[in-house]
Each structure stands twice: as C-alpha cells, then as structure tokens.
Amino acid sequence: MHQKKALVLGATGVVGRNLLRHLVSIGGWEIIAVSRRKPDVLGSYQHISVDLLDRQQTGDMLGRPLGVTHVFYSAYVEKPNAEDMVVPNVAMLANVMDAVEPNSPQLRHVNLMHGTKWYGNHLGPFPTPARENDQRHMPPNFYHDQQDWIAGRQKGKSWTWSAARPHAVCGFAVGNPMNLVMVIAAYAAISKALGLPLRFPGTEASYRALYQCTDSELLAKGVLWMAETSTCANEPFNITNGDVIRWERIWPRFADYFGMEAGPRQHIQLARMMKDKAPIWQRLVAEHGLQNIPYQDLVLWNYGDYVFSTGYDIVSSTTKAREHGFSEFIDTEKMFIRRFDELRETKIIPRF
Numbered sequence: 001m002h003q004k005k006a007l008v009l010g011a012t013g014v015v016g017r018n019l020l021r022h023l024v025s026i027g028g029w030e031i032i033a034v035s036r037r038k039p040d041v042l043g044s045y046q047h048i049s050v051d052l053l054d055r056q057q058t059g060d061m062l063g064r065p066l067g068v069t070h071v072f073y074s075a076y077v078e079k080p081n082a083e084d085m086v087v088p089n090v091a092m093l094a095n096v097m098d099a100v101e102p103n104s105p106q107l108r109h110v111n112l113m114h115g116t117k118w119y120g121n122h123l124g125p126f127p128t129p130a131r132e133n134d135q136r137h138m139p140p141n142f143y144h145d146q147q148d149w150i151a152g153r154q155k156g157k158s159w160t161w162s163a164a165r166p167h168a169v170c171g172f173a174v175g176n177p178m179n180l181v182m183v184i185a186a187y188a189a190i191s192k193a194l195g196l197p198l199r200f201p202g203t204e205a206s207y208r209a210l211y212q213c214t215d216s217e218l219l220a221k222g223v224l225w226m227a228e229t230s231t232c233a234n235e236p237f238n239i240t241n242g243d244v245i246r247w248e249r250i251w252p253r254f255a256d257y258f259g260m261e262a263g264p265r266q267h268i269q270l271a272r273m274m275k276d277k278a279p280i281w282q283r284l285v286a287e288h289g290l291q292n293i294p295y296q297d298l299v300l301w302n303y304g305d306y307v308f309s310t311g312y313d314i315v316s317s318t319t320k321a322r323e324h325g326f327s328e329f330i331d332t333e334k335m336f337i338r339r340f341d342e343l344r345e346t347k348i349i350p351r352f
Contacts, residue, residue: 003030003067003069003106004028004029004030004069004070005029005030005031005032005066005067005068005069005070005106006023006029006030006031006032006068006069006070006071006072007032007034007062007066007068007070007071007072007100008020008023008031008032008033008034008072008074009034009035009052009071009072009073009074009075009096010034010035010073010074010075010076010113011033011034011035011039011041011047012035012036012037012038012039012040012173012174012175012176013035013074013075013076013173013176014169014170014171014172014173014176014178014179014216015074015113015166015169015171015216015219016033016035016039016072016074016075016173017039017040017041017171017173017176017216018171018173018216018217018219018220019072019074019216019219019220019223020033020039020041020045021041021043021220022217022220022221022224023045023220023224024041024042024043024044024045025043030045030067031044031045031046032045032046032047032048032066032068033045033046033047033048034047034048034049034050034052034062034075035047035049035050036049036050036051037049037175040174048061048062049061050062052075052092052095052096053077053088053091053092053095054095055091055095055098058092058095058096058098058099059095059098059099061099062096062099062100063098063099063100063102063103064103065103065104066100066103066104067104067106068100068104068106068107069104069106069107069108069109070107070108070109070110070111070227071096071097071100071107071109071110071111072111072113072223072227073093073096073110073111073112073113074113075092075093075096076089076113077089077092082122082140082141082142083140085140085142086140086141086142086145089142089145089146090142090145090146090149093112093146093149093150094149097110097150097153101153101159107158107159108158108159108160108227109159109160109161109162109226109227109228109233110150110154110159110160110161110162111161111162111163111164111223111226111227112146112147112150112161112162112163112164113163113164113166113223114143114146114147114163114164114165114236115143115165115166115167115169116130116165116166116167116212116238116314116316117141117143118130118136118141118143118144118165118236119134119137119316120137120141121167121310121314122306123137124312125312125313126312128210128313128314128315128316129315129316129317130238130315130316130317131238131316131317131319131320132165132235132236132237132238132320143163147163147236150163151234154234160232160233160234161233161234162226162227162232162233162234162235162236162237163235163236163237164219164222164223164226164236164237164239165236165237165238165239165316166214166219166222166238166239166240167212167213167214167240167314167316168180168211168212168213168214168307169213169214169215169216169219170213170214170215170216170335170336170339171215171216171217171339172339172342172343172346172348174291174293174297175293175297177296177297177298177299177300177303178300178303179299179300179303180213180303180304180307181336181339181340181343182298182299182343182348183270183299183300183301183303183304183307184254184304184336185340185343185348185349186281186298186299186349187201187270187274187299187304188254188255188258188260189258189281189284189349189350189352190274190277190280190281190284191260192258192259192260192352193280193283193284194280196263197255197260197261197262197263198251198254198255198258198260198261198262198263199263199264199265199266200247200248200251200265200266200308201266201267201268201270201304201308202247202265202267202305202307202308202309203267203308203309203311204265204267204311205311205312206247206307206308206309206310206311207246207247207248207251207265208246208247208248209246209310209311209312209313209314210244210245210246210313210314210315211244211245211246211247211307211310211313211314212240212241212243212244212245212314212315212316212332213240213241213245213332213335213336214239214240214241215241215330215335215339218239218241218328218329218330219239221326221328222237222239222321222326222328223239225325225326226326229324229325229326231324231325232324235320235324237320237321237324237326238316238317238318238320238321239318239321239326240316240318241329241330241331241332241335242318242328242329242330243329243330243331243332244315244332245332245333247308250332250333250336253333253336253337254336257337257340258340258352259352267309269305270301270302270304270305270308271301271302271304271305274299274301275301277295278295278296281295281298282295284350287350288347288350288351289347290347290348290349290350291346291347291348293348
C-alpha cells in the first residue's frame, strides 16, 4: 500500500478537528494539521501554524517537500457580507495549492469543504431535496468560486478533487462557537439556571419545517470515502445524516434530556437576549467545575438565530453518494443526545 499523508487545513474548526481526530483514530495515515493554534487532539501528528491569508508565510511553511498525498481543505474566513468572502476564501485556497502542489509529486486528491449554502439556502426557499447538479443561484458565493478554481487547476493533472456539501455540522471544537449542539446545550443550561422551561427560541415556521444535520464523525468518514474512491473523482457530494427532523418533534426530547419542562415556543433574538448571560455561565462553571472557556468563545448566538429563523425546508438528497457507495447514516435525534453526553463528559456543560 502506498504511504498516505494528509494535510488537514483548518484543523481547529468543527470539521477539521473531527477529521483530524478520525484520521488519528483509524491509523494508516501520516498527518499534518494546519491551523493558527495547535488542535486539542491527542495522537500522532505534526502541527504547522500558518496564516493562510499570508501568501509569503504559507509558501515558507507549506512550500517544502512534505510528501503530501491528500489535501483536506476546511479553512474558512467569515465576513459580514457574501461579496466580501469570495476574494479571501479563494486566495487562501490558491496560497495553499501554490505552495503544496509543486512540492508534492505524490499528490493524489484535494477535498474541499462546502455546504448547503451552495444551493442558496441562506437566501430563502430553494428547490428541495437539493441535488448536486442543481442550477447555481445568483452570485456571489465563494463555494462556487472555489470549486471553479480547483476544477480549473486540476485539468491535465494526475490528482483529482472532490467537494463535500454537509449542513449544520454537529461536533465540538474549542474556540469555534458556530456549532448547533453547543447553541442548544448552552441555551438549555442557562434557561435551567434561571428556572425557565426549555422554549424553542425560533419562529413558528422554523419549528415546523423540515431540517437536516450532519454529524462531524459521519462527515469525516464521507470525506475519506471521497478521497479514496476513484468514482468520486472531480465530483461534489451532499453528505448529511440521511434523515430529516422537525424541531417540533425533537425539542421535547431535548427538554427531557436536560430534565426540564418543554415550554411553549417563544421567538427571541438569542444574540441580543443572551448577550448579558456571561455571569450566569461563569457561575455554572464555578459550581460544576466546567472548563473555563470564555463565554464569547463558547457559543455563536447569531448562528442560533440564523438556524431557528429559517421558515422553509432544508433538505439535500444523498442519493448520489449512496449510488457511488457511501451508505453511512446516523439518526439525528440520537446524534444530539450523544453529543450532549460528550459535552457533559468533557465538562463543557453542567450535569444538573
């Protein structure tokens, strides 16, 4: 078997961290994790600290004979406006490839991490279930630009590319608060500390619409499957848990888990209403011996507002992935409970 060496970009994010953890656990890979700070993942891998927006630094640190065979690209720069995200996110990818490709004759595959925003779910209702060959929406969308860029770069080369399109990736990464599991868990813990029932904080339309999630471990398996399956060459794939939920069905289960009453739905702006709750969280940290993660790094409440205000179905077809051989699936309700358990065990949230 040929030696496999993975370059994991964005290794401290929810996607990159859990891919790194999966690669470490399965063995058979040499691994280089790339991120500004070292991931909190135990195991054998090399860490390189790089600012990927800095072309010179990226070239200095990654433009060496590293022996890379697979590039897993999940780095990402957030900006307030979609039009401002295209240039930096394409530039980072270009900086990486310009450094790595000329020095990696063994390179076999490059995987890009995208998402359901490819289909315009952030703009309003869109055709569902979304399929990989659906027409694009009106730009800008940096996912489109990145895929066009890598497809153009790949022409005539021996390596191939793929792109994953998950939705609402659920896992955990310290300092990466855009995580739906953490939004729900922290909201529940603070509500309970205040003696409140667990009320769904979103709109009625969102409460009743179909929604989908992707477990970070399942996503890691899907990404490796794309990278090592020849029929996946130069193709995008939707990767989700394989089922759909309605918050109205699953929310009472969350209340049961946290030992709370499931209160009536009440639409609030989490970003505004939870802004002053840091003292409550610090009290919970002290009382329950939790990890002392700064409140502002714990949860991105704006992300919760975004998720819980979408009043239309968000569903992607996973038929293409199944037809190509990826049959993994996870029950989303069980995934949330397992992830809440993990947050308790690692003392991120209290065990009331």
